[in-house]
């Protein structure tokens with residue numbers, strides 16, 4: 001849904017390839033679209049896969065991204081082309097797309113609290129780190145709160161509805177009386193939110209090695225009142241002592257933020 005069609009560029013390079021007969025001259029480029037492989041791009045442009053990799057400084061052919069610009073050349077491996085390709089890889093993924101991050105609770109509503117660890121604080125920490133990760137991936141980021149203030153649930157959804165072409169991600173932590181319970185779960189309300197929830201949950205479980213409590217449907221206000229794809233991520237149980245200690249550490253919070261950002265990016269490519 002987030003991938004954009006770059007038909008003019010594609011056609012120009014295809015025509016250029018025909019005109020040139022065999023090799024496309026240096027300077028021609030191709031923007032990767034969904035479904036492309038290095039092999040298909042190389043074949044289409046009468047180039048070798050290894051030449052294409054060399055010209056673009058690609059070391060892992062599986063790490064092709066939608067929106068990535070490739071220099072179509074089988075000769076030479078200028079550092080200029082490889083560095084410009086990695087720069088566009090960083091900035092073009094989420095270009096023009098908004099992510100509205102909603103750190104749950106705040107102000108007079110501190111959410112769950114266990115052994116001095118406050119959910120509202122953790123939510124804001126993850127949200128801030130997530131915002132940094134998403135900006136690096138080319139997304140525009142809005143937040144429903146940036147400090148320890150109270151914001152009503154309807155107001156949060158209304159903030160989300162101010163942005164077109166957005167996704168909404170609410171950040172929370174869980175508690176339960178059963179202190180052995182731990183793990184991560186992601187909630188959605190509509191079908192649009194479901195695939196976003198699946199993508200985020202998958203990255204969380206794979207990257208953080210946490211208990212997978214699955215993707216669940218729920219009629220939460222922030223999910224029901226938002227018009228865009230919306231999810232609510234429960235990033236862990238602070239009622240479980242080992243999970244609480246882990247969630248309170250800055251390095252783990254960064255890993256959570258990266259996992260959610262990767263989930264959003266993967267969702268955007270489909």
Ligand SMILES: [Zn+2]
Pocket residue numbers: 104105111112119172173
């Ligand atoms: Zn909460």
